[in-house]
Amino acid sequence: MDDVYFMEKAINEAKKSISEGGIPIGAVLVKNGEIIGKGHNRLIQSNSAIFHGELDAIENANSKNRLTGKDYQNSTLYTTLSPCPMCSGAIILYNIPRVVIGENKTLLGAEELLKNNGVEIVSLDNNECKVLFEDYIKENPETWNEELKRVDGTTSLK
Amino acid sequence: MDDVYFMEKAINEAKKSISEGGIPIGAVLVKNGEIIGKGHNRLIQSNSAIFHGELDAIENANSKNRLTGKDYQNSTLYTTLSPCPMCSGAIILYNIPRVVIGENKTLLGAEELLKNNGVEIVSLDNNECKVLFEDYIKENPETWNEELKRVDGTTSLK
Numbered sequence: 377m378d379d380v381y382f383m384e385k386a387i388n389e390a391k392k393s394i395s396e397g398g399i400p401i402g403a404v405l406v407k408n409g410e411i412i413g414k415g416h417n418r419l420i421q422s423n424s425a426i427f428h429g430e431l432d433a434i435e436n437a438n439s440k441n442r443l444t445g446k447d448y449q450n451s452t453l454y455t456t457l458s459p460c461p462m463c464s465g466a467i468i469l470y471n472i473p474r475v476v477i478g479e480n481k482t483l484l485g486a487e488e489l490l491k492n493n494g495v496e497i498v499s500l501d502n503n504e505c506k507v508l509f510e511d512y513i514k515e516n517p518e519t520w521n522e523e524l525k526r527v528d529g530t531t532s533l534k
Numbered sequence: 535m536d537d538v539y540f541m542e543k544a545i546n547e548a549k550k551s552i553s554e555g556g557i558p559i560g561a562v563l564v565k566n567g568e569i570i571g572k573g574h575n576r577l578i579q580s581n582s583a584i585f586h587g588e589l590d591a592i593e594n595a596n597s598k599n600r601l602t603g604k605d606y607q608n609s610t611l612y613t614t615l616s617p618c619p620m621c622s623g624a625i626i627l628y629n630i631p632r633v634v635i636g637e638n639k640t641l642l643g644a645e646e647l648l649k650n651n652g653v654e655i656v657s658l659d660n661n662e663c664k665v666l667f668e669d670y671i672k673e674n675p676e677t678w679n680e681e682l683k684r685v686d687g688t689t690s691l692k
Contacts, residue, residue: 423596423597423600424596424597425592425593426589431584434583434584435582435583435584437583438581438583439581442581443583444684445683445684445685445686448684460627461624462620462623462626462627463623464623465618465621465622465624466584466619466623468620469618470684470685471685471686489647525602525603526601526606527603527627527628527629528603528607528629
């Protein structure tokens with residue numbers, strides 16, 4: 377139940393991104409049942425190359441109160457979409473032990489890397505995450521295709 | 535010779551970080567013999583969790599002119615220190631084909647992951663990079679130990 381609750385909060389972040397003209401991917405970082413950071417993809421609206429939802433949530437969590445190693449090690453990251461290599465690397469860097477993923481059908485990220493590094497993955501196969509993302513691609517094919525070209529379709533890792 | 539020249543520019547970024555009270559790690563992104571982005575570690579001075587030198591350089595490169603996939607694929611990233619899992623993930627995400635590393639003796643990053651994903655690594659074993667970083671640790675043991683605890687000593691990947 378908690379996982380579904382916090383995924384809703386990540387979905388709210390994805391919707392916030394849409395309202396800003398951005399890609400609907402959102403994330404929240406949760407420690408001891410409390411959201412300590414929220415974030416969403418800001419590639420379009422902030423012309424960023426690195427602010428994916430997960431990194432935005434991790435950065436925002438730290439900006440309020442500088443987190444300790446223990447904070448990260450006791451947290452779960454919720455993300456509406458399977459995390460890319462960069463965000464997976466951040467999860468591994470900070471030893472975040474658990475990642476709850478809204479969906480990985482539209483894009484599969486670096487889940488193998490996470491698993492190989494002992495990160496627990498919970499996949500919710502959430503339809504709302506999928507529909508939000510698919511609708512965005514349908515309505516913004518040029519923007520999305522440009523984004524895909526920027527990463528040359530990279531979604532997973534060797 | 536070019537690699538030594540651009541590493542000097544990355545070292546200048548590391549020194550800029552020291553002048554701001556930060557950790558001396560710097561990076562530059564170079565395309566066709568031209569620096570398109572500079573950056574340095576901003577964990578301390580900007581209270582960041584994600585602005586390592588490499589991500590800062592990648593973000594700054596994009597902020598001036600939105601980069602295309604081809605731009606990244608024709609670039610080399612210079613960094614004074616072996617890149618962590620997060621920064622290595624970003625290098626892989628954007629298909630940056632070549633990374634020149636100042637030194638990896640003080641901290642070894644996710645070089646295996648880079649190699650496994652086809653990234654060419656050039657190690658310069660640059661003494662100035664090493665001395666800058668070692669001096670910082672010596673002069674700021676508490677700050678540095680806190681940083682190390684935040685990542686639980688994570689420097690490489692499984």
